[in-house]
Amino acid sequence: DIVMTQSxxxxxxxxxxxxxxxxxxxxxxxxxxxxIYLDWYLQKPxxxxxxxxxxxxxRASGVPDRFSGSVSGTDFTLKINRVExxxxxxxxxxxxxxxxxxxxxxxxxxK
Amino acid sequence: QVQLQESGPGxxxxxxxxxxxxxxxxxxxxxxxxSWIRQPPGKGxxxxxxxxxxxxxxxxxxxxxxxxxxxxxxxxQFSLKLTSVTAADTAVYYxxxxxxxxxxxxxxxxxxxxxxxxxxxxxxx
Numbered sequence: 001d002i003v004m005t006q007s008x009x010x011x012x013x014x015x016x017x018x019x020x021x022x023x024x025x026x027x028x029x030x031x032x033x034x035x036i037y038l039d040w041y042l043q044k045p046x047x048x049x050x051x052x053x054x055x056x057x058x059r060a061s062g063v064p065d066r067f068s069g070s071v072s073g074t075d076f077t078l079k080i081n082r083v084e085x086x087x088x089x090x091x092x093x094x095x096x097x098x099x100x101x102x103x104x105x106x107x108x109x110x111k
Numbered sequence: 112q113v114q115l116q117e118s119g120p121g122x123x124x125x126x127x128x129x130x131x132x133x134x135x136x137x138x139x140x141x142x143x144x145x146s147w148i149r150q151p152p153g154k155g156x157x158x159x160x161x162x163x164x165x166x167x168x169x170x171x172x173x174x175x176x177x178x179x180x181x182x183x184x185x186x187x188q189f190s191l192k193l194t195s196v197t198a199a200d201t202a203v204y205y206x207x208x209x210x211x212x213x214x215x216x217x218x219x220x221x222x223x224x225x226x227x228x229x230x231x232x233x234x235x236x
Contacts, residue, residue, distance in 0.1 A: 001172070033215050039222050041156075048205055048226040049148075049156065054212055055220055092156055096222070099169060100146075100158035 002026055002095050006103035012111040013083045021106045023076040023093035029056075036071050037097040040078045043105075044089040052091075053078065085110060113138035115206050115227035123200075123234050129193040133206030133227060140164050140182065144209035145189045146223055147180060149202040157202075161209055162189055196234045203229040 003026040013019045029037045036056035041049040051060040053069035056076060066081045080087055088110055093103040119131035133145065147159035160170035162180045170178050174193065182189040193200060207226045211219035 035215060035220065037220075041223075043156075048229055049223075050226070051222055051224045054222040058213065060212070060222070060224060090155075094156075094158070099171060102156045102158060105155045 002029070002098050002101055004093055004095055004101055004103035006091075006093060006106050008106060009104070010107045010109070012109055013080075013087075014111050015085055016082050019080045019083050019087075019108065021078045021091050021108070023078070023103050025074045025076070025095055028074055029095050029097045031097060036076075037095060038069075038071070038076050039094045039096060040069055041092045041094060041102075042087075042089050043092065044086075047089075049092065083108075113208060113225050115208065115225060117204060117206050117227045117230035119204075119230060119232070121231055121233060123196055123232060124236050125197055125234055126195055129191070129196050129200060129232055129234070131191045131204055131206075131230065131232070132188050133190070135187045135189075135208075140184055140187045140189065143211075144221055145182070146207045146209050147191045148205045148207060148223070148226075149200075150205070150229070151199075151202045159191065159204075198234050201232065201234045203231050205229045 005024045007022045038056045040053040043049040056071040057069040068079050070077045090105040090107050092105050114136045116134045123129045141164045144161050144163050146161040162168045177194045179192040207223040209221045210224040213220045
């Protein structure tokens with residue numbers, strides 16, 4: 001089974017400042033087709049999760065360009081280049097190479 | 112646009128079967144994969160499984176022995192059955208569409224792009 005580990009557990013942020021969330025997989029998520037099978041989801045307070053990033057770095061439809069995803073081996077990073085108040089919530093990474101499994105989540109809150 | 116709505120009993124007794132249905136509106140269930148995800152109180156997300164509109168399924172190995180997901184293309188619904196439930200199955204259950212997002216070679220990459228609002232299921236006597 002592929003285990004996904006996120007850090008930090010909680011991330012206080014200042015509006016207008018950048019923020020970064022990390023995720024690590026227990027094994028490579030590189031598919032034989034050359035793509036990284038890693039998605040990012042955001043669950044805003046009281047809402048259902050929403051897709052932000054897929055295949056490691058592709059923004060989903062309607063997602064602001066302040067969100068970006070990057071990959072380095074089995075380490076994945078979600079960056080928000082200028083945090084807005086509406087970005088608070090819990091961010092989850094999820095691997096889709098072997099069935100599916102989520103990371104434990106990172107809670108982003110305003111300082 | 113496509114909307115999903117979960118429905119089913121909010122309370123299930125231990126050892127009994129949890130049954131939920133997801134109704135798809137604003138689009139056809141045909142041509143897509145559909146997924147179930149759950150979230151225990153105060154905890155993170157757990158992927159349960161998915162089904163293709165033809166009936167092909169893929170389940171979380173940890174739930175496979177108790178799980179069944181089915182689809183009804185006439186009613187535009189898909190369903191989840193989880194047998195022999197315990198308190199550990201108490202959660203908010205979400206259904207989601209697993210949509211084609213990017214063509215890769217001769218297939219597509221899929222991800223969960225539309226989610227239902229979730230339904231709370233409590234397992235208790």
